Amino acid sequence: MADKYKLSEGALAVLMRGDKIDNPIMQVLGSKKLATNDPDKERHRMMLSDGKYLFSFAMFTNQISNSILLGGDFEMFSIIKIKRSVTSEINKDKSADKKILVIMDFEFVAKGSEVGYKIGNPEQLPANLSKESTDPPKPMQTNANSTARMKTSVPSISGINLNNTMQGKATHSISTITPYQNKWVIKARVTNKSNIRTWKNAKGEGSLFSFDLLDESGEIRVTAFKESVDKYYDIIQVDKVYYISKCMTKMANKQYSSLKNDYELTLTNDSVVQECEEETDIPTTKYDFVTIDKLANMEVGTIVDCIGIVKQASDVQTFTAKSSGRELKKRELIIVDPSKASVSVTLWGDTAENYDYTLPVVVIKGGKIGEFGGGKNLAVSMNGFLKYNPDIPEAFSLRGWYDNGGCNEEASNISARSNMGGFQANWMSFREVKDQDLGNVEKGYYYQTAGTVILVRAENIFYKACPQENCNKKIVDLENGTYRCEKCSSEYPNFKYRLLGNVNVGDWSGNQWVSMFSSELEILLGKTAQEVGEIAETDNDGLMQITNEANFKQYTFRCRAKMEKYNDEARLKTVAIKVEPLNYKEYNSHLISRIQQLAS
DNA sequence: CCCCCCCC
Numbered sequence: 001m002a003d004k005y006k007l008s009e010g011a012l013a014v015l016m017r018g019d020k021i022d023n024p025i026m027q028v029l030g031s032k033k034l035a036t037n038d039p040d041k042e043r044h045r046m047m048l049s050d051g052k053y054l055f056s057f058a059m060f061t062n063q064i065s066n067s068i069l070l071g072g073d074f075e076m077f078s079i080i081k082i083k084r085s086v087t088s089e090i091n092k093d094k095s096a097d098k099k100i101l102v103i104m105d106f107e108f109v110a111k112g113s114e115v116g117y118k119i120g121n122p123e124q125l126p127a128n129l130s131k132e133s134t135d136p137p138k139p140m141q142t143n144a145n146s147t148a149r150m151k152t153s154v155p156s157i158s159g160i161n162l163n164n165t166m167q168g169k170a171t172h173s174i175s176t177i178t179p180y181q182n183k184w185v186i187k188a189r190v191t192n193k194s195n196i197r198t199w200k201n202a203k204g205e206g207s208l209f210s211f212d213l214l215d216e217s218g219e220i221r222v223t224a225f226k227e228s229v230d231k232y233y234d235i236i237q238v239d240k241v242y243y244i245s246k247c248m249t250k251m252a253n254k255q256y257s258s259l260k261n262d263y264e265l266t267l268t269n270d271s272v273v274q275e276c277e278e279e280t281d282i283p284t285t286k287y288d289f290v291t292i293d294k295l296a297n298m299e300v301g302t303i304v305d306c307i308g309i310v311k312q313a314s315d316v317q318t319f320t321a322k323s324s325g326r327e328l329k330k331r332e333l334i335i336v337d338p339s340k341a342s343v344s345v346t347l348w349g350d351t352a353e354n355y356d357y358t359l360p361v362v363v364i365k366g367g368k369i370g371e372f373g374g375g376k377n378l379a380v381s382m383n384g385f386l387k388y389n390p391d392i393p394e395a396f397s398l399r400g401w402y403d404n405g406g407c408n409e410e411a412s413n414i415s416a417r418s419n420m421g422g423f424q425a426n427w428m429s430f431r432e433v434k435d436q437d438l439g440n441v442e443k444g445y446y447y448q449t450a451g452t453v454i455l456v457r458a459e460n461i462f463y464k465a466c467p468q469e470n471c472n473k474k475i476v477d478l479e480n481g482t483y484r485c486e487k488c489s490s491e492y493p494n495f496k497y498r499l500l501g502n503v504n505v506g507d508w509s510g511n512q513w514v515s516m517f518s519s520e521l522e523i524l525l526g527k528t529a530q531e532v533g534e535i536a537e538t539d540n541d542g543l544m545q546i547t548n549e550a551n552f553k554q555y556t557f558r559c560r561a562k563m564e565k566y567n568d569e570a571r572l573k574t575v576a577i578k579v580e581p582l583n584y585k586e587y588n589s590h591l592i593s594r595i596q597q598l599a600s
Numbered sequence: 601c602c603c604c605c606c607c608c
Contacts, residue, residue, distance in 0.1 A: 199602055208602055225601055256603045266601085321606055328606055348606065372608070381605040600605085 005079050005110060007051030007119055016055065016087055016099055017129040025109055026050050027119050028078045048101070051120040057100040061180070064103065075112025079119075082106050086181040102180040173217030177249060177263055185245040187276060188213035188220075191285045192365070192385050193238050195350050196229055211236050212259060213244070215282055219259045222247065224267040232267060239284070241276040258303055258366060258383045285365060289394060293339035295378065296414040300371045301593060306364045306378060307394050308335030309402045311342060311411075316352050331355055335362060336411045338401045344377040344415035346370070351380055359388035360402070361395045373417030373426065427590045430574075431509030433561050439572045444562035450582050451505040451557045453524060456547040458501075461521070462533040465498040472498050472518075497533025499525075503576075505557055512574055514559060520579040524550045555579045556587070 011024035030047040047056045084105035172184040193211040210223040222244070224232050236242070247265035257264070267273070276282075287305040295304065312334040321328050331352035336342040345364060347355055366384030370377045380386050389395060428438070428447035438445040466473045466485035473487040475495050482491045499521040505514045518529040525532055525546050535542040558578040563570050 197602070197604090199604095201602090203601070206601065210602085223602075253603070256605090317607085319607065324604075324606075326604070326606070330607065346607085349604095368605085379605080382603090383605080597606095 005115060005119055007049065007079070009050055009052040009120075012048065012050045012053045012055045012101075012125050013129055015082075015085060015101060016125065018087055023081050023083055024050065025079060025081050027115070028076065028080060028112070029054065029118060029122075030056075030076060049119065049122040052122055053125040054122045055101065055125045058103060059100055060103050060106075064106070077112035077115040077117060079109040079115055080106045081109050086176070086178055088180045088182075102178070104178065104180075171243065174213060174215045174220050174261070175217035177220060177261075177265070179249040179251075179263065182246070182249065185243055186213065186215065187241060187243050187280070187282060188215040189241045189282045189284060190236055190238050191219070193236055194382075196233060209233055211238075213242075214285065218261055220261045220263065220265060221252065221257055221259050222265040222267060227269070228267040228271070232273060235273060235275070241280050241282045243272070243274045243276055245272045246270045256382075284392075287363065287365060287392070287394070291339035291341070292335070292337045292343045292414065293341035293412075295343055295369060295376050296341065298369050298376070299589065300369055300376075301589075302369045303366050303384070304364075304369060304378070306335070306337075306343075306345075306367055307398055308337045308343070308345075308362060308364075309360050309398060309406070310334070310357075310362055311336050313355065313357060316355075329353060333362070334413070334415075336402075336406075336409075337398065338406060340409055340411050342411040342413045342415070344375075344413075346377060346379045347386065348379065348381060351386055355386075356388055361389045361399055363387040363390050363392075363395065371426075372415070375413070375415040375417050377415045427587075427594075429507050429509035430505075430512040433574075434572060437563075439561035439563045439574075441562075444560040446558070446560050446577075448556055448558045449505075449507045450554065450587050451507045452552060452554045453503060453550050454506045454511055454552075455504040456501065456521075456524060456550045457503070458536075458543050458547045461501040461543070461547070462497050462499050462529065462536050464495040464533075467492050467494050467496050474498075497529045499529045499532060505576075514557065515573070515575045516579070520576045523555070523579045524553070526550070554582050556582050 005027070006025060007027055008021070008024035011021050011026070014021045015024065026048045027050075028046055029049050031044045032046075044060065045056070046058045046060075047054060048058045049055075082103055082105075085101055085103045087099050088102055171187040174186055174188060177184060177186070191212045191214045194209045196207055196209045198207045199205060206226045207229045208223055208225045209229055210221055212219060212221050244265075246268070248268050249263050249265055252259065252262055252264040287307070289307050290298070290304045292306065292308060295306070298304070310333050314332045316329055316331045318327060318329050320326070329349055329352050331347045333345040333347065333355075334342050335345055345362075345367065364378060364380055364384060364386055367378040367380055368384065370379050426447050427449065429449055430451075433439060433445060433447060438447070463474050464477065464483065465471070466475050466488055467483075468485070468488055468490075471485060471488055473485050475483040475485050475492070478484055478491065482493055483495045484491045499516070499518040501516060501521055502513050503516055503521075503524065504511055506512075516524070521532075522528055526549070527535075527546060532543070532546065535546065556579070557576045558580075559574050559576050561572055561574045564573045565571075
């Protein structure tokens, strides 16, 4: 019975010395709720046992505390496997060298009620954590990866003179940075650097810039405010590697950053930044390139990396955004790649202004897929960046392809506006098309809307048409058993029924009379034109029944709207060129992006 | 402590 649960004897000593140990197993021997006024910040201090030692200052991070409280799982004698933890010094009172253990990730090995007793006879963990006095009798497994390098650096960090001896020193991985432990030095490459921005709001004003750091373990954003901007803006350069320490750590707002890290750093007066001038193994930006042809079938809003040759570049255009009144600057590139597809890339702001024509290979990191008029495009926005002729194999091979004939290959432009029938068109509403006078263009305006059939006008819903397959001209009944088609200049013994009618369709914005032909009315009525025609000729009640049954069903209506003159009066004529079942997934993603636009 | 990420 006593052997059923095996604790990692001596592991507490290893952890509290600042060293790493893989997934130690501990028993919880007590907990105490910490005083707080804020129920959201409720935390518990716990006593842990590794079977050999006891330690009374262990805590869970807020998120874990909350989930335990909500789940009601937490019990005395529980056995847990600690998957991720850090030690932290409580420095408020400099004389008290008190350390706590913050548990960031764990899993239950056994619940307290199943265990029901204290395992072993653990003693208080001694204050002196020298290796000899505390090491477990059996060798403990340590991490073999980069975190193992932290072993020597943790206890010695405070003694390092960052100004001249950082070279070659062991450093921490970005992935180990948390708000609970501030004594780290990271060595990381700058992959992206913003311009200096200024702000002014109710709380004050100031300037800031930010940059992104990368090492083999992960990435993190660093922001500098005000004085730090002057101090660091010129020092920080993209692609260079720096030793950085003593920053403030805070939660990252995922809304504004796509970096894979829960935290962000802020440079303070105490921060130390030193360029690493030696050769390093710190990785350079990783790209996950998507070929241009693939972009055509990817969802709007997806963030991708792309590499291509610039075939065309527009001048910078300046205009005022209708929605915000903000002055915007943009430039459009068209890039191609060996997938024989080209895409329009929109550069905004400074990226647009600073674009360099002379360099043909561009890499887009973190481009956002957009859509216009049925074609896809890429936008390089705040979180992404553009790079010219980067020193990566993909760039050389692309250049090779282009110079060896690729420049002459025809590429299909996935940004081409294709909002004709059968292709994806812009989502619009009847009301917006009217209010924005979108039909006032020569070719008509193509759009789609999710609509509900309100009324199918039954009068004159059919006509007798030329029986020729590709001729739908109304025939003239010669009343002698033959029918004449003026268009074909022929007479036939037969005819075919065709449908042509007006349907009142409602969408969220209002309703609209929409003209439809056979192919669309057949879908709405669930009958062929021939069936409808035959019923309509003999059985008016039957026709009414068919048209009534079409009501209140929902479809995607692809429409063409065009202003036309009727007796000197301008009227918006709307024709449905395609009716199909509403694709809820696609429509929802449109609605979500629309809500996001409204919310921002 | 910012947080605009857009246009036809």
